Amino acid sequence: MEPLSRVRVAVLAAIVGAVAWGVTVTAVNSGASPMAVPWTVAAIAVGVGLVALWLGWGVRQYRRGKNPGLSGLRAARTAVFAQACAYTGSILAGAFAGYGLAIALEWSHAPRREVAISALIAALGGLAMVVAALIAEHWCKDDSSSSDEGGKAPQTTP
Template structure:
């Protein structure tokens, strides 16, 4: 399994932000009322981040020999979950950042300002999820460098 690429996460967030910004600007320009983002996005993303960290911690303890009952399959599934959460958090952060920036252009209008603030709070939820996933994925790595790519067998 290849480790997460931080560059890929940033590019994904930027692309999603650009798409969300363009769609939100077109919708607002056509007279649509922007919808507030539920504040629960932050709570749910935070809870999933805590879950990923908890599962990642169990794998970390397994790798250090302190949790021998953990199966290798669960460790692999935790690593995959961490990567999926990183991508999901990146998409959430980018999408709501673009949406919030598009609405924030009309900051002087109080109801739209509240919508923009709710979108920026959701961005925090996405960032929490990305950071938790990156930490958990780091705990799941085996820590060895791939020195034997040249064809030599390990000793």
């Protein structure tokens, strides 16, 4: 499995943000009323990020020899879950940031300001999800520099 690329995650967020910004500006200029983003979006994103951290912590403990009962399949699933969370959080962060920034163009209008703030809070929730997923994925990676043999992975013979 290929490790996460922070650049890829950031580029995905930027592309989705640009598209969301363009669609929102077009819709608002056509007369559509923007809708507030529910606070549950940010709460659920943070919650999913915490689940990724919790699962990643178990894998980290396993890799340090403190949780020998963990299966390799669960560790692999945790790494895949962390990557999925990173990409999903990136999409959420980009989409809500683009939406919020497009609405924030009319900051002096109080109802639109509230919509922009709710969207930016949701974007922060997506960003928290990305950060948590990157940490969890890092805990799942096999970095041979942490082994006891001076940076070399242990050798096994058949």
